[in-house]
Amino acid sequence: MEKIISIDIGSTFTKGALFERQATMLRPVQRACVPTTTAHLAEGFQKCIGMLTGSNEIPDNCRLVYSSSAKGGLGIVAIGAVPELTLKMAKDAACSAGGKIQSVFAYKLTPEDIEAINSLRPDIILFTGGTDGGNETIVRHNLQMLENIAANIPVIFAANRSLRSAAEKLLAKHQLHIIENVLPELNSPNPEPAQEKIRELFLKQIVTGKGLDELVKSTGQTPVPTPYSMLEFVKVIADCEESPSEFCIIDMGGATTDFYSRTRRELDSDCVITRGLPEPNIKRTVEGDVGMRICADAAIESDSRFIDCKLEDYSLSRKQLNSYLKNFKNEPSYLPQNDNESRLEELLAAVCLRTAAVRHCGRRRTVYTITGPTAVQTGKNLRRVSTIIGTGGFLAQADDNILKNTFAGAVSANPEEEILLPEQPKFFADKEYLLPLLANTARIAPDAAAATALNKLTLRE
Incomplete structure (x- = not known):
């Protein structure tokens, strides 16, 4: 039976999985996750290989695919x-x-x-x-x-x-x-x-130094950029029969928050006109200033008003938030140690999610012409999106209410325009954090990778 080893070198963690290829699915046999060894990326990679195979070598019956986010892109x-x-x-x-x-x-x-x-x-x-x-x-x-x-x-x-x-x-x-x-x-x-x-x-950039050049020599292949691998995988999922017609995938990492959407080019009514270039059916945006670790300081500055409101709700202070963020300076893999830190982690995730969603979607405003009011739309309309999939450490485990409240509370800074966010989506979680790893395997077994991804999603009730 064919086996596939997939490894993703992220900005905070290096993740791996050993899959067995079955008729129409890929079965995860073994998992591995270690803090990314930023000074020498090959070390974390080899640790994952050892955890997945029990040795430092890749067995002859295994195929290797791997990716790297290279400091978030x-x-x-x-x-x-x-x-x-x-x-x-x-x-x-x-x-x-x-x-x-x-x-x-x-x-x-x-x-x-x-x-x-x-x-x-x-x-x-x-x-x-x-x-x-x-x-x-x-x-x-x-x-x-x-x-x-x-x-x-x-x-x-x-x-x-x-x-x-x-x-x-x-x-x-x-x-x-x-x-x-x-x-x-x-x-x-x-x-x-x-x-x-x-x-x-x-x-050329990511294989220079920090040990990736060693991996290229030892494996005989260069890593695929994680964001590109994920975008191509979204296209594969979109072509799958079981796929929802319109969906979003949000990948929240330590350095960036990546937002993917698959929609159809349709207007809500004949009274809507579009401005600007046509939006692609499948789109990715990456927010390099909103991440859970490397860019945490910038993330909390992206929406200060929202941060202050949430801190008040949690009965916490800016001083406590800043103290929590200091933990990431020397230890990007740091995790919450008590209830207050868990709330601050939730707050940080909420602002990353909210900022990425608002920046990704389009806007609509009403203008008045001689024939009456007309809606003018710029950007992508996500209102009909029925499914939102969360992946990445926090979103894989996030409470459904956090996601709903984050989307429901987003409003435009301009009172004369509305943000075209999903109206009544269902939220699903990639609880096993398999999507980036399955994205790599899609280069070998696209149909099985897509079917496995959809099968592994957990509905947030």
């Missing part, structure tokens, strides 16, 4: 001309390829923007702007400004092809990668070349 700065067009394409391409957006810059870059980019020290700059043969003024200006960024930051040029020669000349001293335009024509998105280039650079 590559940090990317996206530059574009128009926020609703090329810049949106840049953000979508970055997120779907395994990156996390550190910052975005629209229209003409300023000296202050360049200073900010250099301070951010991104892993990649994704440069977009203009359709092919279209706007050149803003793109040329931004290329000239980019001459002043640090030369060691890779730049992916995915803008108006008419300015490729200018890019080669102006950025000759930089690590320049020229690819096809992300938006060659209006309403004709082309994210795939950018996604592929980001994944290529991702792999």
